[in-house]
Amino acid sequence: MDAKEVLEKILREYRRAWSIAYARSLLVWDLETYMPQEGARARGEALANLSTLYREKVMALERDVEGLKDEDLDDFGRGVKRVLGREIKYFSAVPPEIDEELNRTTSEAEVAWRKAKKEGKFSEFRPYLEKIVDLERKIAERLGYEGHPYNALLDLYEEGLTVNDVDSVFSYLLPELKHVLEKVRSEGRFPSKHELEGVEYKVEDMEKVNREVIGMLEMPMTRFRLDVSPHPFTIRISADDVRITTRYEGKDFRSTMFSVIHESGHAMYELMIDKSMEFTPLGQGVSSGIHESQSRFWENIIGRSREFVHLVYPILKRHLKFLTQDEEELYKYFNVVRPSLIRVDADELTYNFHIAVRYEIEKKLIAGEMSASDVPSMWYDLMDKYLGVRPSKDSEGALQDIHWSQGSFGYFPTYTIGNVVAGILYYHFPVKEKVRDGKLNDVKEYLREKVCKYGATYPPKELLRKSFREGYNPKYLVDYLREKYLA
Amino acid sequence: MDAKEVLEKILREYRRAWSIAYARSLLVWDLETYMPQEGARARGEALANLSTLYREKVMALERDVEGLKDEDLDDFGRGVKRVLGREIKYFSAVPPEIDEELNRTTSEAEVAWRKAKKEGKFSEFRPYLEKIVDLERKIAERLGYEGHPYNALLDLYEEGLTVNDVDSVFSYLLPELKHVLEKVRSEGRFPSKHELEGVEYKVEDMEKVNREVIGMLEMPMTRFRLDVSPHPFTIRISADDVRITTRYEGKDFRSTMFSVIHESGHAMYELMIDKSMEFTPLGQGVSSGIHESQSRFWENIIGRSREFVHLVYPILKRHLKFLTQDEEELYKYFNVVRPSLIRVDADELTYNFHIAVRYEIEKKLIAGEMSASDVPSMWYDLMDKYLGVRPSKDSEGALQDIHWSQGSFGYFPTYTIGNVVAGILYYHFPVKEKVRDGKLNDVKEYLREKVCKYGATYPPKELLRKSFREGYNPKYLVDYLREKYLA
Structure with missing residues (x-):
């Protein structure tokens, strides 16, 4: 043959x-x-x-x-x-026995994590974290790596990503963003808290808003669904069956709306992969980082722009009777800037610092340079160093995320990679003009041609080189944020 | 070992x-x-x-x-x-190639059937029916049989069921029921049409009714779901995850409610199979006929009884503003008796005649004693003979059911077997007293002990012998119907 x-x-x-x-x-x-x-x-x-x-x-x-x-x-x-x-x-x-041990351990760990987080007791989660770190180190050894053992795990989520790549991203990104952040805070143009955050909504009203938002994004309803789950996610069932979920927490309405836009970004990626790859190993998004570039592009760069506020304002006015604020005020509500303790609530300027905290800790844990019991204090110190805030309890510190209990070591950095790539996407296309003119389909076509249609054909670095002649260059993200917050 | x-x-x-x-x-x-x-x-x-x-x-x-x-x-x-x-x-x-050919043929046949039914043209469906009958005959030959070739197909749905069994059931059932039917119609105690049949309801009202009905049946909501689909069905996902569906047609509200009770009967069977059989081949209902005995017991013998009308009346009154009729009138609406053309709309007295029509035709087709092109006229004649009604078009005749397009030859008789077994269940337990006293859980426990808990441990005939020292004896069904309609 x-x-x-x-x-x-x-x-x-x-x-x-x-x-x-x-x-x-x-x-x-x-x-x-x-x-x-x-x-x-x-x-x-x-x-x-x-x-x-x-x-x-x-x-x-x-x-x-x-x-x-x-x-x-x-x-x-x-x-x-x-x-x-x-x-x-x-x-x-990685033989089945190790996979099974990891599954068993993470099943138990997730239960222990929920309890530990609720009670604010890191000590209850610590033995599980130790065991999971041991297993992850064992897996890294078996997979093999050049340089740092953490590279073996990064590669599982973002093919070819290394500690050198991530260090290099953060060493540029963090000081630059710190500078922007300080300036924004001193100028006071963006609020650090907004009155709309506390306002309660009726679930059925936000359901209607979300329906209209996915309509505005022209999500193809014969190939797509929106449902409700405890944590928002996107899942590809097939090329013509991609589903997202959101949740309704009852107040701070932007939260469910932005989760819908975020997950729709993931969904569009899967829906725009070339149909010829259906039923093959290439019929899927290539990596977590490239996937996040799509979701964050839609959520942040588009969703939190002035131009998008103008598009979505009539929808919100129609369904939320309590909304008396004008567009400018809504734009501020969508772009509150506040160094805070919780990653999932973080704004565009502070988000990557949260990732850096987790990255530094994971890197050291996998290298065997620190133990699970050191995690809480390291967390406090890093949060203090990066954002000048210090958690008073572990539920707002090292216990806030589910990822470690699930054995997802190497995953967090892909969130920042996603932001970095979204910055590159922004630089190469007149996004704001298109959104201003309501031409969201042009944006989709751009993403389809540059990223989505290839599925997993090229590894992420090759894809970026091919489409943009770039690597994970954080400059564009910084430029975008500087323009947005300091212009 | x-x-x-x-x-x-x-x-x-x-x-x-x-x-x-x-x-x-x-x-x-x-x-x-x-x-x-x-x-x-x-x-x-x-x-x-x-x-x-x-x-x-x-x-x-x-x-x-x-x-x-x-x-x-x-x-x-x-x-x-x-x-x-x-x-x-x-x-x-049956090698994979024949299975695949059947799948391909039935996929096409189902589309053709829908079109043929819509346009009332049997000739468009005929070539598919011919092909399917050929395949079914081939499968029967390959499976082997004693006596009639149709026995091989009956056995796929109801293990051990033969043409002799079914002939013997119908030869007693049909004349007896014809007699009851004639008497009921001459006495006029049960209407042949009811004003409530045409009344439109709001879907959300009937959704509430159905929710309350499954509450009254004490369906275990942590192990069970009710959803909506084009055709009502029950499906076992696992021992602790059994799901039913209904549909809302917008008028004749009893239809969706009885479908919920019917499917709940199927679901209870699966939910009451002994847990020790989970993950084994015995963790499933044993046959289509025994399954139908459960659904029809709940739908007809319980659901259409005076005693149940009394239980459900307050629920219906609460949600259906148009309901001014009293309990007695509601009982009549639930028990309209009318020889009609459509099987799924048939009442308890005429239902089995519809099955006999299909059984006689299937038996002859599989024996090669008639061809697909003879089906419509044979259908007209049998309907005339059994129920004194004659379809004027095939959409109300041989095209009304989906079964043949799906290759389900041998399935229809299990509906009558289900009725017959429901009659046996009725004879051995004081159902009416229990329903009158609202003790539906006692009924469930009876069914659990006599039928459900065994799963597929015993073939249907052995199960009936073990639990009731009976075969498919149609006497009890006739007695039940005589008592209900002539007492």
Whole structure:
């Protein structure tokens, strides 16, 4: 068989693995949205079995995938070889027993984390964090790495990302943003708190707003859904079935609206991947960082712009009777600047400092340079250093995020990578003019051509080079923020 | 390995197959409820792949299952051997190519049927029906049978059911019911049409009614859901996750309410199967007929009784402002008796005649004693003979049901089997007293002990013998109907 035939054989057999992954996605979506509570036990059992079957089916492709040579393939073929090769590498390096141990540990850890956070007791979570860090270090060793062991974990979420990359981003980003932040705060043009934050809304009113917002974004309703879950997320079921969720907390209405815009950004990425990649390993967003670049582009650069405020204002006026403020005031409400303790509430200027805190801690934990018990005090010190605020309790410190309990080490940095890439996207396209003219479809087409349509064909760094002749250059993000907050 | 060890090995390996079947169930549920329209193509692809994987995983158990000997096993073990043996027999006899051909044909046939029904043109559906009948006959030959070839197909839905059984049921049932029907119609105590049939309701009002009805039935809401779909159905996801649907047609409010009670009956069966059978081949209702006995027991024998009318009356009064009728009038509305053309609208007295029409036609088609083109005229004649009504168009005749387009030959008779078994259940328990006293949980416990808890442990005939020392004896159904309509 020549390379083309081998590739075809691989793709034919891959459909079995694809169908298992497809089913897993729907099981996860349903778990978070409609599953009756007591269905959880069987759901866990089914997901575990399907993971094993998926591993089996991917590993069955090993010999064929390894037999492929890059020089015999086009970009598509090389992409397939690369993406499957990465999965095979992971499964070969990390045996089922370690995966299962991690699953078991994180299941227990998530429960312990919830309790610890509620009671504000880091000590209750500490033993789980220790165990998870041990497992993550073991996985890093088995995967192998050049340079820092954390590189092995970063690569799982953002292919090719290294400690050098992230250090270099932060070493430019943090001082620059600190400067902008100080200036904004001294000038007082952006409030540090807004009266609308405390105002309660009726859920059905915000449901209507969100429906109209996804209408304005022209989300394709025959290929897309919006539902409710405890934590907002996006999930691709297939090329023509991508779903997002939001939640309704009852006050501070911007929160649910921006979660819808954010998740719609993720969804558009998946919906704009070239259809020819359906049923193949390339039919998915390429990395967490590139995915975040899309969601953050829509949420922040578009969603929090003056131009977007003008578009969304009539919708909000129509459904929120309490809204007496004018557009300018709404723009301020969407762009409150306040160094605060909680990442998910952070504004565009302070957000990346929250990531830097987590990054520094993860890097040291994985290197074995600090222990789990040092995390809370390190957290306090870093928050103080970066943002000048100091948590008084761990529920507002090291216990605030779910990620570590789930074993997601290496994930946080992709949020900043997403912001950085969104900055690059902004630089290369007249976004504001398009939003001002209500031409959101032009923005979509730009994103489709530069990023989305490729799916996972090129690794993130190659994609950026190809589309923008850039790396993870944080300059554009800083320029965008400076322009927005200091102009 | 001794038999116990082999059984344990089988059950351990069966979990893979179970997880695939589990995923398939959720995919089907979602397909009918929440899936965005364009998700259909990938859904079809995933379901087909998962079917192949399921077949693989079940067939991998063949040697171990065949090695088991009944005498070394208890009832549970014999049940596992029997149920898996039936699946293995099917997969061995019917190769994937025939299954795939049937799937392809029925997919096309369903589309053609919808069009043919809409346009009232049987001729457009005829070629598909011919092809499906050919395939069904081929499958019957491959499965093998004693006596009539239709027995092979009946057995797929109701294990052990034969043409002799069904003939014997109808030969008693039809003349007896004809007699009751004539008497009821001559006495005029039950109306042949009711003014409430035409009254329109607001969907949100009937949603509230249905919520309260499932509350009254004490459906366990942490293990159960009610959603909306084009056709009402019940689906078991797992032992603790069983879901039903209904539809809201906008008038004739009893229709959605009785569909909820009917599907709740199916759901209770699945929810009351002994938990020890979870993740095994016995954790499911044993047959279509026994399943229908549960749904029809709840829908007809309980739901359309005077005693139930008394329970549900306050709920209906609370939500349906147009309801000025008293309980007696409501009882009449629930029990209109009218020989009519459409099976799904039929009352308890005429329903089984509709089944007899389909049964006679299927039996002849599978025997090769008539061709697809003879179906419409045969239908007219049988309807005339049994109920004295004659369709003027095929959309009210042979095109009314979806079953044949889906290849479900042998399914219709299980509806009558369900009625017959519901009659047996009624005879052995003081249902009316319990309903009168609002003790629906006592009814559930009775059904649990006599039927539900066993899951698929015993084949239907053995279950009836064990619990009631009976076969498919139609006497009790006739007695029940005579008592209800002529007392």
